[in-house]
Amino acid sequence: MNRLLLALLLLAAAPLQAAEIKLSTWNIAWLTLRPPTDRALPRDLTPREPGDFNLLANYARRLDADVLALQEVDGPEAAARILDPRDYNFFFADERDIQRTGFAVRRNLRVIRNADLEELDLNPHARFSLRRGTDITVEVDGRMLRLLSVHLKAGCREAADEGRDCETLMQQSEILAGWISARRREGTAFAILGDFNRRFPTPRDPVLSQLNAAAPLTRANEGVSNPCWSDARGGRPFISHILLGGPARGWLVPDSLRVMIYAERERSMRQRLSDHCPISVRLRVG
Template sequence: MCHSPSAQAHTLKISTWNLDWLTSRQTGDSALPEDVQGRTENDFQRLRKYAQHLNADILAVQEVDDLPALKRVLNTNDYQLFLSTDDVVQKTGLAVRKSLAVTVNEPLQELDINPQAVHHLRTGLDVTLSDGKTTLRLLVVHLKTGCWDQPLTQKQHSCPTLYKQFTLLENWIAERQDEGKPFAVLGDFNRRLTPSDPLMAHLEAVAPVTLVTSGFASPCWGGESFIDHIILGNDAKNWLVPDSLLVMTYRKDTAPQGLSDHCPVSVKLALP
């Protein structure tokens, strides 16, 4: 699956945004938890304005149910839209400027640790982007929630599942490192990753990567630790524009209702 580029890109803004149960379903739909409300037309309009303001060239999204809902947030005149084929309401996805070529690779299916379970986990959306001269491999993830910063000795709740998912990320990163191709892993890691986190140390043991959120706190909803991250590897580390990390906050809104409990996280990459 490939789309031809119409123009070369130079500096690209790459972002990740968890859209918090973005769906076309109505409140009370059996596929939605009882505490999840369907979106109103006003909700979609507000999100669309924020997306226009974000103005990302590459936008990884999480918690998107279907393409019709995503098309109400992102303009298809500007973006190519892709969603995972997972049998879940909270899919991962990607919006890419039409000036970039997109090749969809085999998903990282194994992130759905127990495919026989009633409730599936999200797989990894794996794509390769090109501006006609330079390529960038992307893996969009939404990992298991609930193991925010517990030590690796924690064997209860969701932690063992998250640890297994990180092992799969290590393997994927090791393969990209061996290929020598620029790559990024981005999305909702549901983990407060820092350089001192043992899970981050495990990733760095297989490849020298850059965690763009390292050393910063997120201003989203008043300040918190990042769980939405962008990790760069191989030449992509060298493309990172210094001091380009940005978090788009909902400055004029006092509550997340109808928007998202996550804010978009972005950096700029200067492609050669």
């Protein structure tokens, strides 16, 4: 048999390699280029120095995410200080708040911008309003992956907590459950990433239960403690999470969860970098 023909037959018989992407989320804690005197900023906010942006940019390069869900970022100009716009396209919620959700996506990936999940902002006219969800669809090797970046209400981290903050969080949870139900009806692969401001010690947590009732979910960081800014007592429970649904649950690469911790350990650096560390997983899409 002709050697060229044999090589072509062997190539045709070889299994196709599924595309793999790195999916990450990072709350960068009031990342803005506004001066500290800006009235829209909290009075006690520690301003970042030029070197802090350089440190964050170094960590972003090390993270090397294909798709990065962002929280607490003041739009594309601020994002471009730590993520190279030659490599990434930016997508942010269409609002004027400083603490916005968004995405940075590698330019080699095709993105469809969906309407913001506006309903998550239950107090749109407040000085520090709640955050909309940023909703995009990314095409990976011909497969579509629907993604939602969220930053939910603070002040209700535990199931035992009560009060107005918890009422607000449960309202947001109901809105998220509706978004999940829509994806389930479509049969779409999807993920919700971001700062839920909620610990999920068990699947029976009321917030997580409500979301799982809308569609079965895989929490990529389930059963793992968060080493971000850990001390002698060890890691802490996560409040940022990556939830996978639909076919995306089967795309999760086993043992691919990573948390990028900062080399800087001084307490002051928690405000100059972020009190959150980026977390990531890999998806083998196919």
